[in-house]
Amino acid sequence: MEGFRAAFAVETCKLWKKKKIIAAAVLSIVAVLIGQLAVVAINNSLGLRVVGSGEFPLIVLSFFQYTIFPLFVTFVAADMFNGEFSANTMKLALMRPVSRLGVFSAKVGAIAAFIAANLLFVLVLSLAAGFAFNPASAGLAGVLRVLVAYAVSFLPVFVFGLLVVVLANVVRGGLAVFFLAVVVFAGFYAAGLFFSQFESFLITSMFDWYRHWIAESVNVFKIIRQALIMIGCGTMLFAAGYWLFDRKEL
Amino acid sequence: MGKAIEFHGLTKMYRNGRGIRDLNLEVDEGDIFGFLGPNGAGKTTVMKIMTGLIRPDSGDVKLFGHSVQTDFVRAIRHAGCLIETAESYPYLTAWDNLKLAARYYPDVDGRRIEECLELVGLIKYKNEKPRRFSLGMKQRLGIAAAMLSRPRLLILDEPLNGLDVEGMLDMRRLIKRLAEEEGTTFFISSHLIHDVELTCTRIGVVYEGRLLNADYTRNILANYSSLEHYFVSEVERGGRV
Numbered sequence: 001m002e003g004f005r006a007a008f009a010v011e012t013c014k015l016w017k018k019k020k021i022i023a024a025a026v027l028s029i030v031a032v033l034i035g036q037l038a039v040v041a042i043n044n045s046l047g048l049r050v051v052g053s054g055e056f057p058l059i060v061l062s063f064f065q066y067t068i069f070p071l072f073v074t075f076v077a078a079d080m081f082n083g084e085f086s087a088n089t090m091k092l093a094l095m096r097p098v099s100r101l102g103v104f105s106a107k108v109g110a111i112a113a114f115i116a117a118n119l120l121f122v123l124v125l126s127l128a129a130g131f132a133f134n135p136a137s138a139g140l141a142g143v144l145r146v147l148v149a150y151a152v153s154f155l156p157v158f159v160f161g162l163l164v165v166v167l168a169n170v171v172r173g174g175l176a177v178f179f180l181a182v183v184v185f186a187g188f189y190a191a192g193l194f195f196s197q198f199e200s201f202l203i204t205s206m207f208d209w210y211r212h213w214i215a216e217s218v219n220v221f222k223i224i225r226q227a228l229i230m231i232g233c234g235t236m237l238f239a240a241g242y243w244l245f246d247r248k249e250l
Numbered sequence: 251m252g253k254a255i256e257f258h259g260l261t262k263m264y265r266n267g268r269g270i271r272d273l274n275l276e277v278d279e280g281d282i283f284g285f286l287g288p289n290g291a292g293k294t295t296v297m298k299i300m301t302g303l304i305r306p307d308s309g310d311v312k313l314f315g316h317s318v319q320t321d322f323v324r325a326i327r328h329a330g331c332l333i334e335t336a337e338s339y340p341y342l343t344a345w346d347n348l349k350l351a352a353r354y355y356p357d358v359d360g361r362r363i364e365e366c367l368e369l370v371g372l373i374k375y376k377n378e379k380p381r382r383f384s385l386g387m388k389q390r391l392g393i394a395a396a397m398l399s400r401p402r403l404l405i406l407d408e409p410l411n412g413l414d415v416e417g418m419l420d421m422r423r424l425i426k427r428l429a430e431e432e433g434t435t436f437f438i439s440s441h442l443i444h445d446v447e448l449t450c451t452r453i454g455v456v457y458e459g460r461l462l463n464a465d466y467t468r469n470i471l472a473n474y475s476s477l478e479h480y481f482v483s484e485v486e487r488g489g490r491v
Binding site: 002003006007009010013014017018087088089091092094095096097098099100249250 | 298301302303304305322323324326327331333334335337338339340341342346350351353354355356395
């Protein structure tokens with residue numbers, strides 16, 4: 001556990017120092033601001049109220065879940081594995097007193113921390129933008145719904161991140177992993193549309209599962225079923241990723 | 251005196267037919283062991299197995315009695331390593347690189363980091379990033395990272411690579427000082443016969459993946475005019491030249 005903690009601290013520190021978080025933050029700010037300006041423009045030019053301050057973060061979430069979040073997690077995961085193998089810096093962690101499972105878990109933990117930080121940042125940003133541009137529609141219930149939606153959105157993005165980790169340990173080049181992740185993402189999405197009977201097993205179909213949590217009538221069984229599928233997929237992907245990582249020779 | 255390193259029937263063969271075969275060796279604590287052999291003899295393969303970077307096909311390596319294959323964390327806890335090229339994170343300063351490495355060892359503080367940078371002559375450059383370093387400076391930083399935790403064993407793969415004459419002399423002095431004052435065991439691979447002769451107290455000759463012989467430097471030099479003659483003699487005895 002001591003080795004894992006050290007490796008986790010090292011991985012998060014590297015993420016921070018490589019300024020990946022800052023790049024993610026800048027891109028998130030730009031995307032949220034463009035969204036909010038579009039909403040304001042529609043309000044002013046057409047006289048329509050598109051969304052209130054409580055709904056704006058949910059609109060942002062629905063967009064980010066299928067674009068920015070998977071994109072960032074792919075970049076970070078590919079860099080953390082392929083980037084380090086190709087730069088030959090992976091051995092710096094592997095020659096320290098920490099098991100390969102510890103190193104692998106620390107990397108996955110750092111990816112999880114990155115996703116959580118990214119979600120939290122976009123949550124705060126979109127809430128602030130929503131309140132700033134449309135303060136009249138603010139309400140505690142709306143804020144609570146937003147909090148729940150962002151919190152539960154962590155799981156599908158994290159499971160997708162684990163899928164990218166597996167790809168990163170199968171394919172050698174970081175760029176190849178990125179394109180493969182995009183193809184897998186698009187393929188899963190298309191498969192969900194055309195073969196709806198298998199939709200439940202495709203991680204991309206779970207990206208909007210937060211809607212079940214904030215719906216008027218909450219379908220508890222559906223939530224539990226989807227949560228169990230994601231946890232199951234995540235566990236298998238973690239095991240597969242570790243199996244591949246443990247067999248790597250430098 | 252305890253055993254710092256034990257190899258038992260260590261074998262690792264690559265698809266190209268190169269590798270190491272049935273390596274058996276014991277290195278006592280306090281030895282400066284020179285692993286001498288030409289390029290491609292299998293020196294780095296042995297060192298990578300010792301540090302857990304690759305797995306052997308068969309056999310085992312023990313560091314201070316702990317198997318690298320089955321008890322890696324305990325085996326490597328008292329070892330510092332520099333394998334192949336000295337890598338560092340190019341986007342971090344020299345000091346930050348060592349600070350990251352120090353996270354794995356609770357006893358290593360800022361003072362120790364400064365001390366290591368001072369010992370390898372990089373203290374002036376502690377706030378510079380290694381992407382601007384010369385090969386020799388990167389090598390020095392790698393050695394500083396290896397000795398950071400005051401390890402009982404230092405595994406150094408071609409540690410003099412890229413160093414200028416002054417750097418080589420400094421490194422030799424540092425190795426001898428650590429061995430004498432702190433009792434550090436060294437396992438050093440090199441293809442530079444002269445440097446091995448001047449630095450190491452015990453020498454093993456590896457050739458085409460096999461350990462031909464291992465003996466103390468004083469015994470070798472008592473029977474041969476130089477280590478080079480000993481090396482040629484051992485290789486000839488093996489019927490390979």
